[in-house]
Amino acid sequence: MRSVDEAHSRPEGTSDATVEAVGKLSEAFEVIEEARGSLYAFHRNLGRADLTLGEAVNKLREAGHDEIADEIEADLLGRNVLAGRWTFQVVEEFDDGYYTAFREHDRRVRDALMGGRRHVFEAEMKQERRTYDRPGHEATPDDV
Structure with a gap:
């Protein structure tokens, strides 16, 4: 069945198998977009954790635990999450490599x-x- 919306209609002569294959590729890219969102959440969460850790180190010092604060600060505060990388570098590498290649193939x-x-x-x-002629089942926003 063809879409009533020209912007979403299959080109003339396009087979069902082609529509399905391209739809599956788009579905895979949507999963990549979701994974990318998770990667950005990871980036933000680790940054927030490091800032909060800095606050904890300060509070340990205020409470008179300088030795423990010094150990944590030296070993953990600002530490790379992967070899040589903070999370912003992980995000950039993913975006510039795998994500960009996938997006370009999809397009x-x-x-x-x-x-x-x-x-x-x-x-x-x-x-x-959809159920034709039923409210909430319109084909396009123009049909509402």
Whole structure:
């Protein structure tokens, strides 16, 4: 079933197998986007943990535990999370390498096989699953 929305309609002559394959590639890229979000959350959480650790070190000193504070500060505060890397470096390497390559392949395949149209598979699924002429099941925002 074809989408009623031209921006999400399959190009003329495109097979079901091609729509499904490109849809699966887009689904995989969506998982990469989700993983990227988790990586950024990891980056932010580790940064927040290091700043909080700095506060803990200060409080240990204020409480008279200078030796313990010195040990933690020297060993853990500002420590690399991976060999030679803070999390910002991990994020940058991921973004510049794997993520960029995946995104470019997704776009290239979509441009070559779908005329640049996104979510054709999902748009067709929507047409198959929605109840026509029922509120909340409109094909596009213009139909509301």
